[in-house]
Amino acid sequence: MSPSGRPAAKPAAKNPSRKPPAADSSKAAKAARNAAPRRAGQRVAPSDGPAAAAAPADPATKHRSDLLAQMVLIRRFEERCVELYSAGTIRGFVHVYIGEEAVGVGVTSALSDDDAIVSTYREHGHALARGIPVDAVMAEMFGKTTGCSRGRGGSMHIFDARRRFYGGNAIVGGGLPLAAGLALADLMAGRERVTCCFFGDGAMAEGEFHETANLAALWDLPLLLACENNLYAMGTPLEHEHAQTDLAMRAASYGMPAWAVDGMDVLAVENAARRAVEGIRAGNGPHFLELRTYRFRAHSMYDPDRYREKAEIEQWKKRDPIKLLAKRIGVTAAALDELAHQATDVVERAVAAAQAAPSEPVEDLLRFVYTPAETEARP
Amino acid sequence: MSPSGRPAAKPAAKNPSRKPPAADSSKAAKAARNAAPRRAGQRVAPSDGPAAAAAPADPATKHRSDLLAQMVLIRRFEERCVELYSAGTIRGFVHVYIGEEAVGVGVTSALSDDDAIVSTYREHGHALARGIPVDAVMAEMFGKTTGCSRGRGGSMHIFDARRRFYGGNAIVGGGLPLAAGLALADLMAGRERVTCCFFGDGAMAEGEFHETANLAALWDLPLLLACENNLYAMGTPLEHEHAQTDLAMRAASYGMPAWAVDGMDVLAVENAARRAVEGIRAGNGPHFLELRTYRFRAHSMYDPDRYREKAEIEQWKKRDPIKLLAKRIGVTAAALDELAHQATDVVERAVAAAQAAPSEPVEDLLRFVYTPAETEARP
């Protein structure tokens, strides 16, 4: 049990401000760049300071541009989904990630390809960041056989076993035990892989969170618990979900390293996630990240969003993760437009492909209830 | 959120010693007599110092004698149950409380008659301390209609609604949400009552504990969470159940006052429980007590107890709560024998009565599945 995992003695705010952290404090920016793992209960300050001037060929800069492009792609993908939903082309429950892209992109960027991801119903961003082809994710939204789950899953059930992306789970908290099991399999097999499980602030109130956190800490499972704290569970604000709203402190009480990160700052997220992944690979058991973020849109396409103040949303939009990173790395408005343009092209091609793709024949309704006989039972 | 509810910064022992606290340290005894509520993570030292000399008429002494008599009665009751089980008269699962009596007696003594108790399958001691007649509890063990649950429940399901004793729950952790609901009803009705829920160290790993702790702290429910930490969940030692073995610290992470108490010292238990109950009645929401105790016998009559060292058990038996209190209040061996004698009489009368009592007729099998029509639906 690392001492850094202990809850800090200092009391945390019971009702955390719904205001985003202030932008443009250069001291804070420096802190974020140095980004040592924080002790539970400490907030990581924002890191959107002045853009670092860097030569275009610099691999670090290239990497940052790449993160930016990923976020732009996810944003564009989901904006298109919203349109398609309004047009009645995409149906079911659709939960967009708009505003939270830095979390998925930053955390995923810290993982290796053979690490595993278990996600939620709000997982388009995780899936795309993982590298599941845009075509396959869009086709899934359309319910077509070319979808990454052959269209059976839809928005909430994106899977790609080859890329170790294990869903797309629509039971809040339901992915956590599963992720612990994937981590256990790696531990037992002596593989140095990490399993990352995304879940929301609301999910932490579920019993399955508690049981999984305890089990993972007890067994030193190689598990990254990535809590996307967007301050709401549907319409319920954080302080009506949790007695202790400092979620990193709560997690630390299981005896695991846990810290909070500015989830609007993709570089801070990536840095924190790298540290956590390092700790996990070093055999120090599960780590918990509280990723402080905000969703710019309603909970789902179904939700009229009656419970949040417009002003609060506007305030957070000022810290749009895309704008923040663009500013930091000196990407001009024009360059950003160009990126958006490219993303639009990719997304439109995916839409066209999805539209043209075949639907599963009705006769195949009962496929995939049991593994077909021809499949090798034991890989 | 009381600051005393914060987790202490100092790291807790990962593998707590299975040795009982050392006896006869007079400094420790003093500390226990003063018994201010402890901060989470702090251990309460034992309080079995030299007996206080007091006049027999002193109400405090009388009260202590009374606590002693209760413990002796519970002990005798259960020893008899063990015999009856071996003889095949009592069947099913029977879990005795021998060694843990100070917990049930001390906590219950701090409650008023109209406070509620929710208990576990290891509840004979709670039931008797609550004042459910020995005859009714014994008849329940025999499955007779004169049993407090008409014999339908047996050892694991002792109920007495009139005494606000709400079971006897054999699903580990299953009583916790129920207790929260009873507390909620009181809170909503503006009644100043407390609900006390007993549960074990093992139960804290269940999701239902987590959800209940959070809900209770969030809603400031008048709930006393009485965790009987006897270091084992069946055959599993504490450090294989919990990543964080300092259970009071874990509970404090929900933002509720929580402290550990020497559960072999009935006066320390009573004192701590009184403080907690005061805090709850004052509107400060749920309080958590970690009652450090030990069961002298196997988990159940079914259990060969292969998992504990004889030496460990013997060590703990030196701090038998009955002997400790007797010594403290200057009760002689002869007087203690006399008490045991009286208890035996009471128990034997209960056995005889239970033997003579009628069984439920088979035709009544389907009674009590639904409330009979003649019952008033709305009390």
Next chain:
Amino acid sequence: MTAKVDASPAPHPPATSTATLTYREALREALREAMAADERVFLMGEDVGKYGGSFGVSLGLLEQFGPRRIRDTPLSEAAFVGAGIGAAIGGMRPIVEIMTVNFSLLALDQILNNAATLLHMSGGQLSVPVVIRMTTGGGRQLAAQHSRSLEGWYASIPGIRVLAPATIDDARYMLGPALADPDPVVIFEHGSLYNESGTLSPRPPAFGLSSAAVRRTGHDVSLITYGGSLGKALDAADTLAAEGVSAEVIDLRVLRPLDDATIAASVGRTHRAVIIDEGWRTGGLSGEIATRIAEQAFYELDAPVERVCGAEVAIPYPRHLEDAALPQAADIVAAARRAVG
């Protein structure tokens, strides 16, 4: 138990005006009425407050009754359902909303091991007057984990009563007697019904929870169903009528205890039965009802009882596959034709 609940006088004067409203509004009015009538009644669940409930049923109630009685809970199904059970024992009359039946598994331990069992294992001491509402069923492309129909499991639990309002009237009037019931009542609201609208009838003088309803009379075949499939059965009856087959449509309304008398009487008239249940065919309500028909009317039956059920698969997302997985009017018509032979 049945007689008592039915005999209890309507808690309020029968409504006299007939209005057009949605199923959702009918449920809301029922909640409003119950809250206004009895201080002990309160509503608790995820997002029942400002959000108005995940399907908008409780919209506006927070404003009317305040946060003490319209209680948003954390995502903790076991704890808040268990707390509802405890509060019921403690003298309140809680209405607990679980967003959907899919999540109710997380609270099933509390419902079975506590709510349904406390009365018996306490030897008759503890009645548990809790009402638990939840959305059920498929048909909205919500895919595998949000489209289940598990009513059959609940209907098998001794100690509870299970309701499935399928009409505006039942949505409006079932809650009152459910709250008056001293034992736990579980109410299933089919997700496809919330936007249905219709005319509310005046409250029947002795509105009860014991009997099934004959929604359409007929003499050739009995279509027996409940909840979200009622409309499909009525559609099928229309089609069948055009073919000269007279179908009787039975709405079970109460899934536990089943109203054997109404079912047997109908089959006694028609000698043929089709059971329509959105739940899986195997091990669900449909087999139970078919078996009871055979037990009670074995020599009356002119043909094997037909079952039209949900396919044994987790509901797939695409519309065409979901449609194929759920009972449709055409399937009912085909089954009725087979039965009539």
Next chain:
Amino acid sequence: MTAKVDASPAPHPPATSTATLTYREALREALREAMAADERVFLMGEDVGKYGGSFGVSLGLLEQFGPRRIRDTPLSEAAFVGAGIGAAIGGMRPIVEIMTVNFSLLALDQILNNAATLLHMSGGQLSVPVVIRMTTGGGRQLAAQHSRSLEGWYASIPGIRVLAPATIDDARYMLGPALADPDPVVIFEHGSLYNESGTLSPRPPAFGLSSAAVRRTGHDVSLITYGGSLGKALDAADTLAAEGVSAEVIDLRVLRPLDDATIAASVGRTHRAVIIDEGWRTGGLSGEIATRIAEQAFYELDAPVERVCGAEVAIPYPRHLEDAALPQAADIVAAARRAVG
């Protein structure tokens, strides 16, 4: 799916010696064999280690295989069952023990929403080769919360296979093919069987998990049962034989998928059936089986199918009430007499 599992060669050379052992020992030997044969197999659950499992099944395995593969878990049914599911996806072959079916409700979300559903909602990508064992049933005076029989619920879940070993042989040989199955398998061990002893037969060459077994042949009536009730059905058959009634006894063995062919063939011979199921009558397996018999052999039946089931009550503690609540040989005899009538 059936063919594949059955066709798979026995993973080990058939045992040749015949020995007398208990059901508990047979289960233990099966675990031992599976652990020894495949490094990916491990056992996890509450107290499976030093304690030896709450019913002593895994006694000695910790000493043989060590704590890495015999894993004691905290009291966290949802987490460790879910972890078994995840570990199965991750390439292991976990055997998860839930102490009893009563506590399995706490893990039912994981079993239904994950184990049974992942394959379908991933479009066929994720098979979940997990085996979940649990004790079921009453008869030991363990009262309301420790005596349930919920096999019927599990048997209704698409995506899983459900086994109920009732004999020494099945206790010994079912685990192998269960582990070889690429999909989740749930195994119910009836609590009254652990101490039963008998002679182990040599491993049958193609021991499978698809078919029911005729445990006794007869021609007047089929007694159809499984698990803890098999012995009672065999006793009943003895009594009936003395009265000149020849009863065939079918042991279902596999509760999902049901072996319709064996059942229909038997009823085709006897024309009368009695189903014995310790679970509640309403909404359980008994109704399903009765309905299938009617669907498949409607015109073969000479009498309504009889059901002998658990009473619809939480099992009471006293022996005489528990006996009355559970199917007994005398009840089976009476039902058979009615059927033969």
